[in-house]
Amino acid sequence: MPPWVAFAPRSILCSRAKTIDRFSSSFRCRHVANPSAINFRVRSASTHVSPTAINYRPNVPPRNQELYDALSGLSGAAEQYANLSRLQLALRGLAVENAVTRVAVLGLDSQVGAQQLARLLIADPLAEKANWEQELEKSSQEGAVLLRFGDENDVHAPSPLYKILSVPSRVLGTHNLEILVSTVNVNTTSAATASATENSKDTVLVPKLQATHSARVPPVPYPVHKTLVLGEGLDSTIAYGRFTADTVKETENMIKVAIEIPAPPSALQAAEGSASTAVNIATATEGLDALRASVANSTVYERNWFASNLPTLTKWLTSDLQPADPIRPAQKALISSLLDDVEDIITKEDAQQLALLTSTTTSEQLGAEMIQYLEEWAEKSHRELRDSLDEAFAGKNWRKLAWWKLFWRVDDVGMITEEVIARRWLVSAEKDAVYLAGRMSQAGFPDEVRNLPVEVPPPSTIDATTPTATPDINITSPDATTFATSTDIPSLHPQPTALSATVSKPTPWPSLIPSTRATLLATTLPPLQTLAQHLILTTLSTTSLSAVLSALLYASISTVSLFEASAVAALGLTFSLRRMQRSWEDARMKWALDVREEGRQALKRTEGVVQMIVDMQGKGKVIGVEEEGVQERERARAAVARVREALGRMGEKARVRDAVERARK
Known part of the structure; x- marks a missing residue:
């Protein structure tokens, strides 16, 4: 018995037991009716790391350890060049044995069509309309919705970013898939604002989720492996084209664009590998409702289903999700795309620096x-x-x-x-x-x-x-x-009286x-002030001495007249004043x-x-000013090369293991 059972409330235990019993009986019924349902996979635990975890060290599988270490080094060497949200998603995918694949279904300025499209992609046409479908239709005004594999009665911890719905879908369970339903704003003002900090590719592959309880909280990024963008009419197509004008590389394997148009007289067709396709949600919904009303309407369902071009999106949704050694193609595509983006940013900065050096004046x-x-x-x-x-x-x-x-x-x-x-x-x-x-x-x-x-x-x-x-x-x-x-x-x-020689600083x-x-x-x-005081003192002293001498001459010698005695005083006064001047x-x-x-x-x-x-x-004796930026880009480029080498060695090891197993057989 698990230790938490002894402390759990009785109501929770009873509810959990009923949920497990109901899910087990439903699974047994489906197994009898559909033998292919035995291929159900058990959904792995969530890869989300609690923010309260201290010194969290994931138990990385040995075959992923080298690639995981290389990606961790990339987060330190190329932090300013890489999208950290996508990098964390790639690291979490390597930290577990069977990682969850995230797919986003984003509506252009509206979430209603995206919710209907997500329901059509994962709904069971042979079962009645489930409760999760009704809850999904009611969630158009409640923000983003996250669809996870599980029983409809599962209880999830509330999240301010999205509403979680458990869906017993074979598509989600078989491919270990999660679908996020949200919106993306592609009007020109927002696009111009976003382009200053990130490109449109990051905006689509890392949708921003706004907290529902407060508008003051900044949007939180939610990275995904693949994104399906749904637009309505030609106006949405033109707006999305303007929004993605800065995307250089092709991303048809990671981003798919679906444009809803009125039902044409013939079935819609899309070229193989095309990045966009035309769909009609209303036609697909009519076919699904007709089949659920009566099995005899299977022909109507098949005709409407193919006429709506939904099989193209279903094939794209499950592509690159099959198990592969060493990692799934979707995870490998995420890592390769992340490395390509880092190299593109480094190349752009090198080009900007070169243009700056060529445009500036010479020495x-x-x-x-x-x-x-x-x-x-x-x-x-x-x-x-x-x-x-x-x-x-x-x-x-x-x-x-x-x-x-x-x-x-x-x-x-x-x-x-x-x-x-x-x-x-x-x-x-x-x-x-x-x-x-x-x-x-x-x-x-x-x-x-x-x-x-x-x-x-x-x-x-x-x-x-x-x-x-x-x-x-x-x-x-x-x-x-x-x-x-x-x-x-x-x-x-x-x-x-002597001044010692001093050395200036x-x-x-x-x-x-x-x-x-x-x-x-x-x-x-100070010396000039001292000189002035000295001259005043000397002048007064000389004048006083001459006056005293004149008085002594007049008093001691009777033959000296007053005029003659005063001449001595006048001579002393004149001499002292002239010397002072x-x-x-x-x-x-x-x-x-x-x-x-x-x-x-x-x-x-x-x-x-x-x-x-x-x-x-x-003379070239001055060190270049931009040396530090060059070294940072060199370190980032070396980190990208190490990740590519680790990815290549992982694939080589997988091919060697396959060859050994075939030789044993």
Whole structure:
């Protein structure tokens, strides 16, 4: 006794026992009436894997293991090229011994005709109208319907995607078949939208099922092995032709198109192997109803059945479903079609990449364009450097630093000079350098070359020396934290008199201008501020000493008049002010000239680095940008080759086994 029987409710056990007894008696009656019914096959378990399964590992048959592993590798190497839903269907078919074959019957914009056609294909003409047929007719407004082999009273778990009906059909049981009845929308708007993400072949072979309880849930793909598309009239035929215009390969073995037309005076005929056929559902339904009304109407049934051309669809439905070693032809066709689609997508991407490479400019043309952009940037930047600094040094703020205003403006030296560098020194050139870097990146210059470490040479030195002892204003790299000062400058903190040599840090070329600006701000403003304070202190000291000396002369020597004593004080004042004027104006002019020179050098260094990058691109030293995409396509192509080799070896092993068995017999 199974363990679940001890815990099952009594009502469920009684219902299940009645169902099994009724199905067994029905099977015995059919076996007596029809001896061919003994060929019934037991339907295998569903191949659906529960989403709650953790580390699910199917028990793959040994003969399918190699092909299963190759297909699993394809899902990793060609994930972006393969239809994952069809790939999962192929893997599930290889994971079991007797896999279920899925067939979809899709109506063009309407499910009523598809339901009638599915009923005619699997209904038993010698039995009365079954309950499942009535349920199928009522399900036109309830979404998709899944027809499975089984007893009509079987209980299935409810699904939000489709309604499940158990059908005791000989066609379903013999060929281990499932039929999905749904619709497909082929109007031009939907087709144009779908073509952006998938082709029409995938849309037909992987129908999308919408959940019935909520329209917010996205459609769920339901892959099938074969699809029968039913249209009504010529308008449906034209719409389907437009929808499948992007399908290149023939798919008559996997997709069949049936067009319902009014009953013609003679029986409908279809060419052997044709991808489409004309049918008449009403004529077939009349023949089926006539035979069920009386066996004497068998002639009417046969005439209407062949006149409706339903035998062509019946033959197509059961084709490629016969058992074969190692796998069924339908499953093999699914795998082959999946591999062909992957190769087609890879070939299209290769063609697009080749067209892109042929349409783009050559390295010489690209280098010439970059040089032109560089020259335009350099010309504009040099003009900006000249005009902006001329305007700044002729402005009102710079005139506030005149030597005679230094007594009450000495604390504003750092603020005014910082404003000149921060707001007037290559502001637009810095932004344009970033735009130039982005343009080079868009043109295909890789980051490894664009971010070459470039040694920034230290800026020139501003030497504002005077005949008297004045400090040197040294512009060094941002790493410098000390300045060379004179020993006679009063300071609250002792500072070293020697500056050790420093090495500038590697700087990417888009950052040359801001790094040079930071260097100027960090190294030139404090010495200039110190010089101004030193000149003020020296001038006041010299003037005070001369005044004291004049007073001493007047007080100690009686022969010296006041006028003569004042001449000494006036001489000291004149000397100190003249020295202050000459030192400060020379230092200020030297600072302005060096700021211009540093701007010119920064632009020159930037231009040289860009020129070097363009030269390296022209000499072929830069790695191709599209190398990664090429490698991915090569891996996908190799995975497809492995699957084809495994499929070929499986067929070869099957032929060897057949030869051995024939030799034994």
